[in-house]
Amino acid sequence: MSQRKHVPYDIIIVSILPKLPIKSIVRFRCVSKLWDSTITSSDFISTHLSNNNNNNVSDHSYLIHMPSVITKEATHSSSSSSSLSNPVCMVACDPKFNKISEYKISSDFSIEFSNIVGSCNGVLCLADSSWNPTYLWNPSIRKFKSLPCLSKYQWVSAGFAYQSETNDYKVIKIYSTSEPYIKRHAELQAEVYTLSSDEWRRVGISLNLIRLKESHSSDTFVSGALHWVAWIKEDFGISRKKILSFDVNNEKFGEIAIPYGGKIHPEILVVIKGNLAFISSEFCYAPGIRYGVWVMGEYGVCESWNKLFTLRLGGFESIIGCTRHGEVIVKTAKTKYDAELQGGIHFVVVIIDPVTLNEKELIVPHFPTKATTFVESLVLLDENPDKKIS
Amino acid sequence: MALELKSSDNKIFEVEELVAVQSETIKSLVEDGCADNVIPLPNVDSKTLELVLDWCKNHVDMKLDEEKLKEYEDKFIEVDQAVLYDLLLAANYLNIKDLLNRACQKVADMLKGKTPEQIRETLNIVNDFSPEEEEEIRKENLWAFEE
Numbered sequence: 117m118s119q120r121k122h123v124p125y126d127i128i129i130v131s132i133l134p135k136l137p138i139k140s141i142v143r144f145r146c147v148s149k150l151w152d153s154t155i156t157s158s159d160f161i162s163t164h165l166s167n168n169n170n171n172n173v174s175d176h177s178y179l180i181h182m183p184s185v186i187t188k189e190a191t192h193s194s195s196s197s198s199s200l201s202n203p204v205c206m207v208a209c210d211p212k213f214n215k216i217s218e219y220k221i222s223s224d225f226s227i228e229f230s231n232i233v234g235s236c237n238g239v240l241c242l243a244d245s246s247w248n249p250t251y252l253w254n255p256s257i258r259k260f261k262s263l264p265c266l267s268k269y270q271w272v273s274a275g276f277a278y279q280s281e282t283n284d285y286k287v288i289k290i291y292s293t294s295e296p297y298i299k300r301h302a303e304l305q306a307e308v309y310t311l312s313s314d315e316w317r318r319v320g321i322s323l324n325l326i327r328l329k330e331s332h333s334s335d336t337f338v339s340g341a342l343h344w345v346a347w348i349k350e351d352f353g354i355s356r357k358k359i360l361s362f363d364v365n366n367e368k369f370g371e372i373a374i375p376y377g378g379k380i381h382p383e384i385l386v387v388i389k390g391n392l393a394f395i396s397s398e399f400c401y402a403p404g405i406r407y408g409v410w411v412m413g414e415y416g417v418c419e420s421w422n423k424l425f426t427l428r429l430g431g432f433e434s435i436i437g438c439t440r441h442g443e444v445i446v447k448t449a450k451t452k453y454d455a456e457l458q459g460g461i462h463f464v465v466v467i468i469d470p471v472t473l474n475e476k477e478l479i480v481p482h483f484p485t486k487a488t489t490f491v492e493s494l495v496l497l498d499e500n501p502d503k504k505i506s
Numbered sequence: 507m508a509l510e511l512k513s514s515d516n517k518i519f520e521v522e523e524l525v526a527v528q529s530e531t532i533k534s535l536v537e538d539g540c541a542d543n544v545i546p547l548p549n550v551d552s553k554t555l556e557l558v559l560d561w562c563k564n565h566v567d568m569k570l571d572e573e574k575l576k577e578y579e580d581k582f583i584e585v586d587q588a589v590l591y592d593l594l595l596a597a598n599y600l601n602i603k604d605l606l607n608r609a610c611q612k613v614a615d616m617l618k619g620k621t622p623e624q625i626r627e628t629l630n631i632v633n634d635f636s637p638e639e640e641e642e643i644r645k646e647n648l649w650a651f652e653e
Contacts, residue, residue, distance in 0.1 A: 143622060
């Protein structure tokens with residue numbers, strides 16, 4: 117008896133489909149109604165994500181952002197409706213920084229110079245030139261969602277996180293309602309957007325927050341919170357530089373002291389081997405800039421700050437990120453001209469292992485500003501057709 | 507300690523306990539004290555059981571040699587579709603995680619470049635979409651249908 121054996125449907129859904137490349141999975145929505153509803157279900161999206169999203173430190177993939185090409189001109193310049201001629205705005209790499217894919221900007225984006233607020237589970241939060249969070253975008257499935265925006269503020273600081281307790285995504289923005297922002301007692305306010313409610317709402321800031329240093333909090337999610345460098349007023353009118361934390365679960369702000377009473381200048385906050393870390397610039401007599409990398413061994417405990425290493429970079433070199441291992445990702449001053457490629461000048465990114473001083477080079481087509489962790493996922497596939505692009 | 511397993515076509519296999527308990531299903535039986543007699547496996551034929559037991563034995567033997575094990579696994583899974591399905595179903599029934607994973611990965615590799623029509627054929631699925639409905643999904647996701 118040779119009966120044709122069939123693979124049970126539950127094995128297909130749980131063990132086979134999640135192993136397919138995203139392009140195939142989305143294509144197979146057409147197989148049948150059952151397949152379509154399963155693939156677009158939030159359960160399947162979560163299964164696929166946990167299949168691919170190894171929390172192992174050595175397994176992270178990374179995304180290099182080149183947002184300068186995301187301008188109104190670029191998005192509307194191509195007369196054809198195909199986005200094939202749009203410039204590449206992101207390069208995805210495997211944990212060893214070999215290029216695995218390139219993502220082009222969407223023809224539907226309507227913002228000027230874009231900034232990346234954060235990257236969670238394959239979804240990016242994009243902001244306009246004033247850092248107002250505007251879109252959630254999953255480049256792997258070419259799908260995005262516009263965030264409601266009632267008023268645009270200047271000098272917004274923002275963060276983007278995934279809340280595992282509720283399987284929800286949150287965007288936080290901290291802004292000043294008074295102009296100019298740098299006024300001594302500018303009042304800072306905060307709003308949180310959740311994907312499930314599709315709404316912004318005010319959250320209170322219990323600290324005496326004077327101002328924030330920079331506007332990005334893109335790879336600073338650790339111990340359930342997002343982090344920024346900020347000036348916080350203490351008793352007796354002194355304001356100190358500290359790290360501001362926002363607990364994504366209970367939506368409360370907190371503060372973490374930095375070593376040497378804030379005399380250090382943290383430039384970038386990162387996460388190294390699961391711990392909060394910062395990269396600070398240090399004065400040095402020799403030309404170039406010296407950076408120190410500090411890691412907080414125990415979250416919230418100021419005494420556990422420990423300087424891991426220093427790194428000296430030349431002029432026109434900048435640190436655009438850090439891997440979870442502690443390798444530093446640097447945009448170098450080097451460019452490479454490739455006559456075969458359109459607009460031949462390419463930029464060189466170098467990944468430096470501070471312990472071995474081994475370097476790995478990666479060439480990207482446009483000016484890179486940031487590197488974040490990344491994973492290919494189906495998140496947002498179940499969102500209602502907002503605007504979709506091919 | 508040896509166990510006796512009986513396939514669906516009544517063939518008896520004598521196997522060391524260490525090898526057999528790679529199957530979570532058999533492991534539970536042993537732990538519950540139900541493995542003293544012959545263990546019947548009505549869902550697995552002798553041809554498949556022989557292959558499965560070979561997998562299990564090699565996983566015990568080569569446990570420390572990752573490279574050698576990988577070489578074995580790659581060769582092992584190069585079988586035709588009918589045998590692959592049998593292995594997959596047996597691994598599922600016997601709850602042997604790494605074999606199930608590997609067999610599923612192989613099936614995934616087989617399916618990955620296919621069109622929806624080819625999937626329906628391979629897995630014997632009926633298309634219950636109307637042409638308009640199917641076209642709508644295609645239009646929404648043109649990029650997935652491009653090469």
